[in-house]
Amino acid sequence: xxxxxxxxxxxxxxxxxxxxxxxxxxxxxxxxxxxxxxxxxxxxxxxxxxxxxxxxxxxxxxxxxxxxxxxxxxxxxxxxxxxxxxxxxxxxxxxxxxxxxxxxxxxxxxxxxxxxxxxxxxxxxxxxxxxxxxxxxxxxxxxxxxxxxxxxxxxxxxxxxxxxxxxxxxxxxxxxxxxxxxxxxxxxxxxxxxxxxxxxxxxxxxxxxxxxxxxxxxxxxxxxxxxxxxxxxxxxxxxxxxxxxxxxxxxxxxxxxxxxxxxxxxxxxxxxxxxxxxxxxxxxxxxxxxxxxxxxxxxxxxxxxxxxxxxxxxxxxxxxxxxxxxxxxxxxxxxxxxxxxxxxxxxxxxxxxxxxxxxxxxxxxxxxxxxxxxxxxxxxxxxxxxxxxxxxxxxxxxxxxxxxxxxxxxxxxxxxxxxxxxxxxxxxxxxxxxxxxxxxxxxxxxxxxxxxxxxxxxxxxxxxxxxxxxxxxxxxxxxxxxxxxxxxxxxxxxxxxxxxxxxxxxxxxxxxxxxxxxxxxxxxxxxxxxxxxxxxxxxxxxxxxxxxxxxxxxxxxxxxxxxxxxxxxxxxxxxxxxxxxxxxxxxxxxxxxxxxxxxxxxxxxxxxxxxxxxxxxxxxxxxxxxxxxxxxxxxxxxxxxxxxxxxxxxxxxxxxxxxxx
Amino acid sequence: xxxxxxxxxxxxxxxxxxxxxxxxxxxxxxxxxxxxxxxxxxxxxxxxxxxxxxxxxxxxxxxxxxxxxxxxxxxxxxxxxxxxxxxxxxxxxxxxxxxxxxxxxxxxxxxxxxxxxxxxxxxxxxxxxxxxxxxxxxxxxxxxxxxxxxxxxxxxxxxxxxxxxxxxxx
Numbered sequence: 001x002x003x004x005x006x007x008x009x010x011x012x013x014x015x016x017x018x019x020x021x022x023x024x025x026x027x028x029x030x031x032x033x034x035x036x037x038x039x040x041x042x043x044x045x046x047x048x049x050x051x052x053x054x055x056x057x058x059x060x061x062x063x064x065x066x067x068x069x070x071x072x073x074x075x076x077x078x079x080x081x082x083x084x085x086x087x088x089x090x091x092x093x094x095x096x097x098x099x100x101x102x103x104x105x106x107x108x109x110x111x112x113x114x115x116x117x118x119x120x121x122x123x124x125x126x127x128x129x130x131x132x133x134x135x136x137x138x139x140x141x142x143x144x145x146x147x148x149x150x151x152x153x154x155x156x157x158x159x160x161x162x163x164x165x166x167x168x169x170x171x172x173x174x175x176x177x178x179x180x181x182x183x184x185x186x187x188x189x190x191x192x193x194x195x196x197x198x199x200x201x202x203x204x205x206x207x208x209x210x211x212x213x214x215x216x217x218x219x220x221x222x223x224x225x226x227x228x229x230x231x232x233x234x235x236x237x238x239x240x241x242x243x244x245x246x247x248x249x250x251x252x253x254x255x256x257x258x259x260x261x262x263x264x265x266x267x268x269x270x271x272x273x274x275x276x277x278x279x280x281x282x283x284x285x286x287x288x289x290x291x292x293x294x295x296x297x298x299x300x301x302x303x304x305x306x307x308x309x310x311x312x313x314x315x316x317x318x319x320x321x322x323x324x325x326x327x328x329x330x331x332x333x334x335x336x337x338x339x340x341x342x343x344x345x346x347x348x349x350x351x352x353x354x355x356x357x358x359x360x361x362x363x364x365x366x367x368x369x370x371x372x373x374x375x376x377x378x379x380x381x382x383x384x385x386x387x388x389x390x391x392x393x394x395x396x397x398x399x400x401x402x403x404x405x406x407x408x409x410x411x412x413x414x415x416x417x418x419x420x421x422x423x424x425x426x427x428x429x430x431x432x433x434x435x436x437x438x439x440x441x442x443x444x445x446x447x448x449x450x451x452x453x454x455x456x457x458x459x460x461x462x463x464x465x466x467x468x469x470x471x472x473x474x475x476x477x478x479x480x481x482x483x484x485x486x487x488x489x490x491x492x493x494x495x496x497x498x499x500x501x502x503x504x505x506x507x508x509x510x511x512x513x514x515x516x517x518x519x520x521x522x523x524x525x526x527x528x529x530x531x532x533x534x535x536x537x538x539x540x541x542x543x544x545x546x547x548x549x550x551x552x553x554x555x556x557x558x559x560x561x562x563x564x565x566x567x568x569x570x571x572x573x574x575x576x577x578x579x580x581x582x583x584x585x586x587x588x589x590x591x592x593x594x595x596x597x598x599x600x601x602x603x604x605x606x607x608x609x610x611x612x613x614x615x616x617x618x619x620x621x622x623x624x625x626x627x628x629x630x631x632x633x634x635x636x637x638x639x640x641x642x643x644x645x646x647x648x649x650x651x652x653x654x655x656x657x658x659x660x661x
Numbered sequence: 662x663x664x665x666x667x668x669x670x671x672x673x674x675x676x677x678x679x680x681x682x683x684x685x686x687x688x689x690x691x692x693x694x695x696x697x698x699x700x701x702x703x704x705x706x707x708x709x710x711x712x713x714x715x716x717x718x719x720x721x722x723x724x725x726x727x728x729x730x731x732x733x734x735x736x737x738x739x740x741x742x743x744x745x746x747x748x749x750x751x752x753x754x755x756x757x758x759x760x761x762x763x764x765x766x767x768x769x770x771x772x773x774x775x776x777x778x779x780x781x782x783x784x785x786x787x788x789x790x791x792x793x794x795x796x797x798x799x800x801x802x803x804x805x806x807x808x809x810x811x812x813x814x815x816x817x818x819x820x821x822x823x824x825x826x827x828x829x830x831x
Binding site: 341342343349360363367382383384396397521523581 | 677691703706707708
């Protein structure tokens with residue numbers, strides 16, 4: 001396949017995107033069903049052409065066509081197959097094509113599966129998606145053509161950045177983009193509703209599954225990126241408050257708030273105006289994230305391009321979409337009717353509190369991320385805002401959120417009773433106190449606050465389980481009744497409780513890792529031993545090993561636990577030959593959910609090597625917690641109510657089978 | 662704390678206006694808390710970036726915490742006992758000796774860009790507690806590149822002064 005086919009397919013995709021931007025919305029204004037009906041086939045055509053372009057680029061990578069500059073810069077003929085494929089999005093141009101591919105995929109899904117959407121809403125949603133697609137295709141064609149050729153074609157490529165040659169990072173960008181770009185759907189729904197001036201409970205029911213899909217993928221993407229940083233960068237840290245990480249955390253926080261406020265809107269028709277604003281803000285933060293990462297205004301391993309033209313272009317897209325949608329919001333939002341009164345202490349009130357804390361923490365992260373940029377632009381002073389800032393702003397905001405999170409599901413709609421809920425949560429409080437005391441008794445050292453956080457985690461997990469126990473009347477009704485109730489419980493109720501429990505599990509992992517980790521750095525010669533957290537570790541020797549496109553210097557270590565052989569560890573200093581770039585390959589030994597972590601430093605001329613050992617108790621719970629959260633999301637997504645979508649006659653039958661919530 | 666500050670109304674005796682005011686009150690309290698935390702933490706966790714020339718010309722006080730960035734001067738790296746490392750950071754005009762103990766990052770090399778964080782000593786030497794090289798080998802840390810540009814050692818458009826950096830074709 002010639003790369004020119006891919007280039008041409010992108011141009012055709014742009015042409016179709018322009019059609020989709022204008023024709024359906026014109027039809028919806030005139031009430032012309034034929035014009036509105038053009039949106040789905042055009043959206044499918046767009047997906048086809050962008051997918052063709054992506055396939056062409058992938059093909060160029062697979063056959064190592066170094067006459068394409070993008071392939072030359074980022075690939076190498078000896079690179080393993082999986083990294084030839086992941087190399088497609090391991091660079092600026094290719095990753096933008098992936099971004100647009102996912103965008104058009106979501107449009108195509110609406111076109112195919114949005115049958116129960118009202119025609120006008122569907123046409124408007126697809127038109128808004130068309131605007132975004134057109135803007136980004138124009139960006140690719142104007143500033144970042146992935147199909148540019150070089151003559152004469154070089155014999156060999158420059159290889160992908162070795163840090164990116166990793167299975168975790170091969171799938172991290174697609175997951176992250178599915179999340180980022182998925183929020184474009186909630187954005188498109190919000191803008192379409194503002195154009196139409198129609199916003200009801202059914203709208204919230206359509207928006208929720210799309211938001212949930214995006215949220216699940218974003219959670220997976222962030223979690224994967226964090227685990228990658230943990231074992232690949234060799235520093236043993238799992239979250240650095242790096243601007244690029246913050247760029248993905250901000251839409252996650254806003255998206256989590258959106259998921260919760262959409263519940264209020266669906267069930268009670270309240271918080272409409274706020275939900276629409278959140279939908280706009282969430283995607284705006286996704287765009288901001290794309291801008292921060294792609295424009296090169298930040299320095300990190302993610303910034304492939306340092307090219308002012310691209311930065312200005314994305315900034316223009318950012319200003320047009322965020323400014324335009326907020327202006328539309330300011331103009332149209334006052335016309336939306338508010339409904340659903342509620343007392344401050346109620347399920348609605350708890351969800352409002354959730355939204356307040358999530359958006360406030362999101363704003364705090366935004367300030368910390370953009371402050372250095374703003375200050376440098378205004379005064380020229382160069383500063384860095386370190387992790388303490390984020391720990392001291394984000395942490396205190398999360399604590400009340402987690403305390404309130406357990407109360408929320410127990411409170412009644414409209415008006416709740418705090419004291420009665422507190423009584424039903426006795427077991428959760430007891431678990432918290434017990435966990436705090438146990439943590440205090442069995443741990444030595446570590447910060448004073450740590451046992452309290454262990455207690456908080458126990459409270460969150462037990463509180464979430466109590467929610468389910470209460471609903472199925474566990475131990476209060478006969479076992480058969482409880483089982484029947486458990487089966488009849490809506491999946492969204494299971495999903496919410498499980499996702500909340502996942503937060504507790506993650507918190508437990510975070511406390512274990514940050515408060516109780518042990519670290520030792522030692523200079524070792526072959527034969528030397530060191531003791532780390534009850535493990536006796538001996539350096540057997542340093543062995544050079546040749547890999548497919550790298551050379552390793554492996555430190556062979558044997559581990560003994562209480563005098564018993566517990567296997568080996570083989571961390572390595574690696575040099576990728578094509579770029580002569582060194583990396584550190586850490587070695588891990590997993591014991592339950594805890595890990596022993598070794599990363600090597602430089603070998604000295606006298607035959608010794610510096611080794612950094614960590615013992616990280618409960619560290620795996622951080623990522624297991626996010627998996628549990630995602631499981632909750634998937635369960636919620638499979639809820640019949642969301643699959644059915646709009647209220648339809650068949651919905652009555654489903655409702656009859658399930659107990660009322 | 663859940664809804665500290667909010668009265669618990671078991672019997673609904675609130676008017677619509679009171680409900681709204683309560684909600685607005687809670688919102689302001691949360692936002693106030695967030696703003697307070699942000700301002701408090703910002704004052705304590707900011708570190709300024711300085712080049713060697715900044716340190717010499719601004720006559721910075723010893724004991725101040727800062728980030729020092731520049732090029733690792735060729736031939737200046739000396740390794741001592743117990744992972745002690747000494748090297749010199751230069752921007753071409755001035756140089757500052759740096760002492761560090763620990764494992765250096767993968768991309769730390771003589772002649773390349775580096776950012777260190779630590780405390781300035783009384784004799785204009787720098788005691789670093791962290792050495793950052795979390796940049797890709799294609800380019801310099803942004804602060805270092807800017808400071809080198811100011812000293813006239815690197816013009817925009819030139820490839821980074823880095824032996825391994827591929828020259829980007831336009």
